[in-house]
Amino acid sequence: MVFPERFSDLPAATWPRLRALLDVPTEASETINMTIGEPRHAFPAFVGDILADNLAGFGRYPANHGTDALLDAIGGFLKRRYDLDVPNDQILALNGTREGLYNAAMALCREEKHGQPVILTPNPFYQVYAVAALSVGAEPIYVPATQETGHLPDFKSLPSEILDRTAIAYACSPANPQGAVADADYWRDLIALAEKHDFMIFADECYSEIYRESPPTGALEIAMQMGADPERVLIFHSLSKRSNLPGLRSGFCAGGAGSIARMRNLRAFAGAPLPEPLQAVAAAAWHDDDHVVENRALYHQKYNVADEVFGNIKGYNSPQAGFFLWLPVVDGEEAAVRLWQEKGVRVLPGAYLSHDANGENPGKHYIRVAMVAPKEELQRGLFLIRDCLYG
Structure with missing residues (x-):
C-alpha cells in the first residue's frame, strides 16, 4: 500500500521512532519505562x-x-x-x-x-x-x-x-x-x-x-x-x-x-x-464514581512526588491535571538517549509529539514522562531523571 502524497507531511510514527532512537545498550541493572501513558492502577473490582x-x-x-x-x-x-x-x-x-x-x-x-x-x-x-x-x-x-x-x-x-x-x-x-x-x-x-x-x-x-x-x-x-x-x-x-x-x-x-x-x-x-x-x-x-475518587487520590500522591523531586528545577511546571510531566531539557532526543544509556530510564522526546512549524519544533526542548507506575517505582525513576539531567 502506498500512502497518498499528502501523508508525507505527517511526522514519523512515535513508537517505532523511539525504538530506533533507544536501540543502544544501557549500563543500568534495572530499567524503568516512563514513555507510554498506559494506566497501571487497579481497575474496578466489579x-x-x-x-x-x-x-x-x-x-x-x-x-x-x-x-x-x-x-x-x-x-x-x-x-x-x-x-x-x-x-x-x-x-x-x-x-x-x-x-x-x-x-x-x-x-x-x-x-x-x-x-x-x-x-x-x-x-x-x-x-x-x-x-x-x-x-x-x-x-x-x-x-x-x-x-x-x-x-x-x-x-x-x-x-x-x-x-x-x-x-x-x-x-x-x-x-x-x-x-x-x-x-x-x-x-x-x-x-x-x-x-x-x-x-x-x-x-x-x-x-x-x-x-x-x-x-x-x-x-x-x-x-x-x-x-x-x-x-x-x-x-x-x-x-x-x-x-x-x-x-x-x-x-x-x-x-x-x-x-x-x-x-x-x-x-x-x-x-x-x-x-x-x-x-x-x-x-x-x-x-x-467511587473508584474514580480512589484513582485520583493515587495521582495526587504522584503529583506531590514530582513536585518534591523537581520543584527547584528552573522551568519546571507542575501539571494541573493528567498524568504526564513535560520537563524542560536542552534537547529531548539527547536527554532520552542519555537517560537510557546511563540510568535505564525510558522517556519520550517532546519533538516526537510535535510538528515542525516555521522552522521550530515546540517539543524539541522537552521530554514527556508518564507518571503511571506505582509510587515507589515512579519515585525511583524521577530521582534518576533529576540526577542525570539536572544534577
Whole structure:
C-alpha cells in the first residue's frame, strides 16, 4: 500500500521512532519505562463479575450506537459531572476515543470551505488529529501550545483567512502532554471564535477525571451555557484513564443530534462497535464514581512526588491535571538517549509529539514522562531523571 502524497507531511510514527532512537545498550541493572501513558492502577473490582454475567452477549452482534444501558450510564455521568442533560440520541459509544476523534472528522469535515478546508490542532498534539485532517483532504494547521501561551493553543492569534477556512479545531484539555487545563474563559473565547468563523470544536477531554483540586471545565458545559449552536461542540471521553481500563477500548462522544446522527451512520458502514459484554462493563464504570475518587487520590500522591523531586528545577511546571510531566531539557532526543544509556530510564522526546512549524519544533526542548507506575517505582525513576539531567 502506498500512502497518498499528502501523508508525507505527517511526522514519523512515535513508537517505532523511539525504538530506533533507544536501540543502544544501557549500563543500568534495572530499567524503568516512563514513555507510554498506559494506566497501571487497579481497575474496578466489579469488572470481572459483570463480564462473567454477560458472556452470552458475545453470541450477538453488538448495538451499533451503544446499548440503552450504556447510553443511560453515560448520560448520568454527564449530568453528575457537568450538570448536562444529554439525551441518548446525542451520545455515541465509541470503541476507544481514538476511533471517535478520527471518524468525527471523516463524518463531519466539510469538503470545501473557501477552498481547501483547514483543521486546527494543538502543537504538541495527539497524532490522530493530524492523521484525520490529512485523511479528509484538509490542511492541518499546527497551533503552538507553549510556555508563552500557557501550554494551550492560542487560536485567537490566527489570521482571519485561516479561521474563515477552518472546518474543525481539535482542543485537548487537560492537555497531553503538558497537563494544562482550559478554564471557562478559554472555552468561551474559543466557542465565540468558532461561532464567528463557523467551525466545529472537537474537545478531547480524556484526562478530565485526573486533576489536583477543581474538576476541569467542560467544553459542552460552556457551549450550552452560552446558547451556542448545538452542533458547534463535540466532546470525547474515555474509560482508559478515568477507570484504568485502557484494554476495554471504551469511550464516548456527545454533542449535537445532527453530528451524532452522521457519526452513527458512518459507524454503521465502517465502524466497530464494542461487544455487548464490554458495554455492560462500561455502563457499570460510568455509573460508579467511587473508584474514580480512589484513582485520583493515587495521582495526587504522584503529583506531590514530582513536585518534591523537581520543584527547584528552573522551568519546571507542575501539571494541573493528567498524568504526564513535560520537563524542560536542552534537547529531548539527547536527554532520552542519555537517560537510557546511563540510568535505564525510558522517556519520550517532546519533538516526537510535535510538528515542525516555521522552522521550530515546540517539543524539541522537552521530554514527556508518564507518571503511571506505582509510587515507589515512579519515585525511583524521577530521582534518576533529576540526577542525570539536572544534577
